[in-house]
Amino acid sequence: MHNHDHDDFEFDYEFFGVQVGQQAPDFELEAVVGKEFKNVKLSDYKGKWVVLYFYPLDFTFVCPTEIRSFSERYNDFVDAGAVVLGGSVDSKFSHLAWINQELGELKYPLFSDMTKDVSRAYGVLQEESGVALRGLFIINPEGVIQYQLVHDLSVGRSVDETLRVLRALQTGENCPVNWKPGDPTL
Numbered sequence: 001m002h003n004h005d006h007d008d009f010e011f012d013y014e015f016f017g018v019q020v021g022q023q024a025p026d027f028e029l030e031a032v033v034g035k036e037f038k039n040v041k042l043s044d045y046k047g048k049w050v051v052l053y054f055y056p057l058d059f060t061f062v063c064p065t066e067i068r069s070f071s072e073r074y075n076d077f078v079d080a081g082a083v084v085l086g087g088s089v090d091s092k093f094s095h096l097a098w099i100n101q102e103l104g105e106l107k108y109p110l111f112s113d114m115t116k117d118v119s120r121a122y123g124v125l126q127e128e129s130g131v132a133l134r135g136l137f138i139i140n141p142e143g144v145i146q147y148q149l150v151h152d153l154s155v156g157r158s159v160d161e162t163l164r165v166l167r168a169l170q171t172g173e174n175c176p177v178n179w180k181p182g183d184p185t186l
Contacts, residue, residue, distance in 0.1 A: 017123015049082035074107035087111030
């Protein structure tokens with residue numbers, strides 16, 4: 001254990017990634033789209049809402065439940081004028097093998113962040129393990145982050161809650177606790 005004086009401490013803001021209200025870092029990554037390899041570029045989705053999520057690793061336990069759920073509910077996101085992009089630090093080949101062996105075809109791109117640069121830019125990379133935490137970001141049509149959720153690897157996210165927050169953000173109004181589409185805003 002080392003004792004450090006405050007004078008020795010340097011705060012590295014870049015390490016912590018982006019925050020709500022900031023421009024979402026653009027990226028271009030290889031992805032599996034359907035069963036093909038294609039490049040996916042965030043800026044290609046300007047003008048649409050984007051739900052961007054990171055998961056730790058292919059061939060794990062919690063991840064397939066999330067990945068499949070986002071695909072099963074994909075039309076709900078489309079109805080809300082949004083696209084879904086998901087990915088991890090695994091290779092595109094690992095993604096495709098997992099899709100073929102276990103996941104089944106997905107309705108949205110699964111990107112490969114092999115360099116870990118995108119996970120790092122969004123502040124979700126666990127440097128010591130080299131994998132991304134469960135990070136989820138909702139980006140508005142202007143490319144600005146409106147919502148971020150980052151949590152431990154052991155708990156899957158709620159697709160219902162993601163859709164609820166997306167629809168609340170789209171109202172442009174103040175939405176009270178437990179607001180649901182159709183409820184009055186403040």
